[in-house]
Each structure stands twice: as C-alpha cells, then as structure tokens.
Amino acid sequence: MLEDMVVRIYTLHHFTRYDKKRIKGYKLSKDYDSFVSTPDLDIELLKENFSFDSNHFRHALRVSIATTIGYILSFILKLDYSYWVLLTILVILKPTYSLSKQRNYQRLLGTVSGAALSFLILYLISSEQAKFAVMIVFILITYSFIRTNYLISVIFMTSYVMILFYILNTSHFLSVIENRVVDTLIGSVIAFLSSYIFVPSWEKEQIRNYMQKAIENASVYFNTVSNTYITGQFDDLKYRLSRKNAFIAQSNLSGAFNRMMNEPKSKQENIKNIHQFTVLIYTLNSHIATLAHFAQKTSYKYHSLDFKDIGEDILSDLGTTHRILTDNSIEPKEVSTDVSKNLKVQVNQIVEKRRKELQHNLMDTETRTILMEYKPILDQFLFISRIAEDMKTVSARF
Structure with missing residues (x-):
C-alpha cells in the first residue's frame, strides 16, 4: 500500500514538474489569443451602468435596499445573530428573479x-472527538459542493456550523439553532420580496437581445462554413471562432428562456414563439455543424459556385x-425558392442515375x-434553407 502511494506521488511529480529545458523552446500558439476575451476598463462603461437601463445598477440598488431593510429589521427585533440575515440576503439575491427564487428555495x-x-x-454520536471528526x-x-450543488453545500454548512456551536457552548445550542432558522427565514423573505418589488429585472426585457445575438452569430457561423x-x-481558425460564438x-438564449419559465406567468410574453425560436436556433447550429464536418473532409472535391x-x-x-427582431415594423419578404428547387433536382438526378446503375448490377x-x-x-x-425560412416566419409573430 505504501509503495503504491509512493509510485503515485512520483508519477504526479514527474508529469507536473517544471522543466526549464523543455519549456524554453515551447511557445503557445497565437491562435489562443483569439479565444480569450479581455475586458476593457473604460470610464464610459462605468457611466453607462449608472442608469435604470443597466441590470447591474438595478441589482446593486436592489441589494442595497434589501440589506438596509434587513439591518433595520434585525436591529428592531434585537436579533442575536443579525449578520445571518444580511448574509442570507447577499447570498440569495441574484441579478434575475428566477435565479433569486431558485437560490431562496x-x-x-x-x-x-x-x-x-x-x-x-x-x-x-456521544463522543466529542467523533463529533469533531464529523464536523x-x-x-x-460543504466546500466541495459550494460551486456545483448549492443545496448540498448549504445542508452540510448548516450542519457543521450547528455542531461547532454545540462544541463551543452546549447550553445555548438550541437557541443558536432557533436563531439560525429564524434569521434565514427573515433574510429569505426580504430577498424574495426585493427581487419582485424593487426595480425587478424580467427576462422579457432582455430576451429579444439574446435572440438577435443568436441569429447574428449563427449567420456568421453558416457564412464561414x-x-x-x-x-x-x-x-x-475562423471556423472555430464562429462556432464558439454561435x-x-x-446557450445564452436557452438560459434566458429557462429563467423566463421560472418567472410569474404574468411576466411571460410570447413564450411559445420564444420556445420555438430557441429550438430552431439549436437545430440550425446542429445542421451547420454537420455541414462543417462534411466540409473538413470533402469540400476540396465538391467546391463549386453553385453553392x-x-x-x-x-x-x-x-x-x-435579424431585422424583424431589431425592428418590429419590418415584415418578412417573400423569397424565391428556385434555388432550393434546383438543388432538389440535382439530388433527384443523382438518385435516379444510381437506381439505373443498380438495375444493371453496377x-x-x-x-x-x-x-x-x-x-x-x-x-x-436544403435543411438549413428550410430552417431559415421557418425562423423568419416565427420572428414575424413577435
């Protein structure tokens, strides 16, 4: 057992050590820079966020109001652990209602x-040492799941905090648990009401922007392929960048739609059309990805101006x-389908020719x-052409 551990440690050391001789001649590809977004620190960006049109400003204002109410209420009620109320508010409140609701639950x-x-x-468990080990x-x-599963993290966080307070002061343990639950309940109520009342941010206000971005990047992706x-x-390089952005x-559009589904029914608009549009975006990108797969293998053989x-x-x-989503006054235009018909004729001709060959055992x-x-x-x-027409039809319903 000990020898096996030594071998494993040596192996880890071997593959993770820093060797100057090997690294000296190695250079990262310049292509990686294209996939990294570097935020620009601009004073104009800061000024733009001092507006109710900015979700960041509204969220900051919402948190400020909620924590102020929480502090005043905990002061009036003379809570022993008032900071738990403020901590609960800070942890629960998120920029969108649906995320706040989920975190609250x-x-x-x-x-x-x-x-x-x-x-x-x-x-x-009666042994103090065993209780400490469990803690x-x-x-x-707790800290293993805090990023991946918040519910599990909170369960074990509350448990170890309670066990810790029990070890430190057994006589006041019940009082600590009572305060913990009450303070969390107060903070949750304040956070929930704040996310609904104080300058709330509903997905219906942002969903059109996500749709525009999705169709814009899908267009670039298709054009590249x-x-x-x-x-x-x-x-x-151009293909991988366009694919990443698409x-x-x-994903951003899908996330916005899922968040909208968790909002009150009164705040949901065009939910069926948005769902259909989201499905079409996924379908469109999947067919473009399939086309790209063929392009990598056979485009050198079948490239033609016919495409x-x-x-x-x-x-x-x-x-x-994209124009319909940007400006509601624009109506979809009828586009000739002669191009699609010509491609279908080509496909049918190839199929018919192959059928005749099979009849002659070729x-x-x-x-x-x-x-x-x-x-x-x-x-x-042809699939992509049909999807593009469907998206144009769906977008006209907004």
Whole structure:
C-alpha cells in the first residue's frame, strides 16, 4: 500500500514538474489569443451602468435596499445573530428573479435540512472527538459542493456550523439553532420580496437581445462554413471562432428562456414563439455543424459556385429574421425558392442515375461515391434553407 502511494506521488511529480529545458523552446500558439476575451476598463462603461437601463445598477440598488431593510429589521427585533440575515440576503439575491427564487428555495430547504441533520448527528454520536471528526468531514463536503450543488453545500454548512456551536457552548445550542432558522427565514423573505418589488429585472426585457445575438452569430457561423464549399479552402481558425460564438449565443438564449419559465406567468410574453425560436436556433447550429464536418473532409472535391446562390439565399433569410427582431415594423419578404428547387433536382438526378446503375448490377461506380458524399451536403443546405425560412416566419409573430 505504501509503495503504491509512493509510485503515485512520483508519477504526479514527474508529469507536473517544471522543466526549464523543455519549456524554453515551447511557445503557445497565437491562435489562443483569439479565444480569450479581455475586458476593457473604460470610464464610459462605468457611466453607462449608472442608469435604470443597466441590470447591474438595478441589482446593486436592489441589494442595497434589501440589506438596509434587513439591518433595520434585525436591529428592531434585537436579533442575536443579525449578520445571518444580511448574509442570507447577499447570498440569495441574484441579478434575475428566477435565479433569486431558485437560490431562496435552496437556502431555506438547506438550512432546515442541515439543522435536522445536526440534531441527528448530535443525538446518535456521544463522543466529542467523533463529533469533531464529523464536523471536519462536513466542512470538506460543504466546500466541495459550494460551486456545483448549492443545496448540498448549504445542508452540510448548516450542519457543521450547528455542531461547532454545540462544541463551543452546549447550553445555548438550541437557541443558536432557533436563531439560525429564524434569521434565514427573515433574510429569505426580504430577498424574495426585493427581487419582485424593487426595480425587478424580467427576462422579457432582455430576451429579444439574446435572440438577435443568436441569429447574428449563427449567420456568421453558416457564412464561414458555406464559403468553404465555394472556395474549397477550410479556414480552421475562423471556423472555430464562429462556432464558439454561435454556441455561446445559443446557450445564452436557452438560459434566458429557462429563467423566463421560472418567472410569474404574468411576466411571460410570447413564450411559445420564444420556445420555438430557441429550438430552431439549436437545430440550425446542429445542421451547420454537420455541414462543417462534411466540409473538413470533402469540400476540396465538391467546391463549386453553385453553392453561392443557396448560401446567399439562406443568409438573406437569416438577415431578414435579424431585422424583424431589431425592428418590429419590418415584415418578412417573400423569397424565391428556385434555388432550393434546383438543388432538389440535382439530388433527384443523382438518385435516379444510381437506381439505373443498380438495375444493371453496377455496384462500385462514381455515382455511388457522389451519392454517398455529395448528396448529404446538398441535404444539409436544403435543411438549413428550410430552417431559415421557418425562423423568419416565427420572428414575424413577435
């Protein structure tokens, strides 16, 4: 056992040691800089946030009002641990209502469950040393889950705090638990009411911006991939950057939609259309990703100016969708589907030619290779074209 531990430690040391000779000639790729966002410290940005249009300013104002109320209330009620009220408010209040609601639920449930768990531990374990050991384990669990599962973290945090107070002062233990639960309840109520009353931030006010960003980045993503089929050259850096931005934008849109679903029904607008739009964004990006997969393997064989028309047609639909979301007065325009029809004719011709070859028992032919490689590419362009039209239709309903 001891030898195995020594070997493991040596292995870790071997792979994590700093070797100047090896590192000296190694240089990071300059491409990495393109994937790192460096925030600019600008005084104008600070000025812009001193406005009710800024979510950061509204959140800061909401927290200030809530903590002031919490402090005054704890002073009036003469609470022994008034800082627990303020701590609860600071932990629960988030920039959006849905996140505050979720954190509020987790804090309350975690506190009550943690108090019950501490009672159980103290009742079952009589040894002071064993209680202290359990407390150490609970501390480790608390800070292991504090970033990944807040509910579990609060349960064990409350438990180890209760056990600690019991060890320090057994006679006032029940009073400490009572204060802990009451203070958490007061802080939770203040935080919940503050998130709903004081300059609240509803997702319906921001969701359109997320939709615009999603369609904008998806357009760039598609343009990058479709150009590969026109030029025959695959720009890997540009592709990875556009893919990253498109996926981040779709994740932000999905997150905003999920937060809206947790808000009061009265604050939800166009929920069905937003859901449909979000699904279409995910579908669009997935088909673009499939097209990119084919581009990396076969674009050098099948690049052609024939893809230019369908690409421009799709970008036109996506651009119209973006303009509709930006300006409600713009109506979707009817776009000719001749390009799509021409591609369908090409696909049907390839399929028909292959069918005739099979009738004559011709197996390994050039048509078979084209059907396997070229037809999926055409299918993806047609799928994306159909999705772009659907997005234009859905956006017109807002």
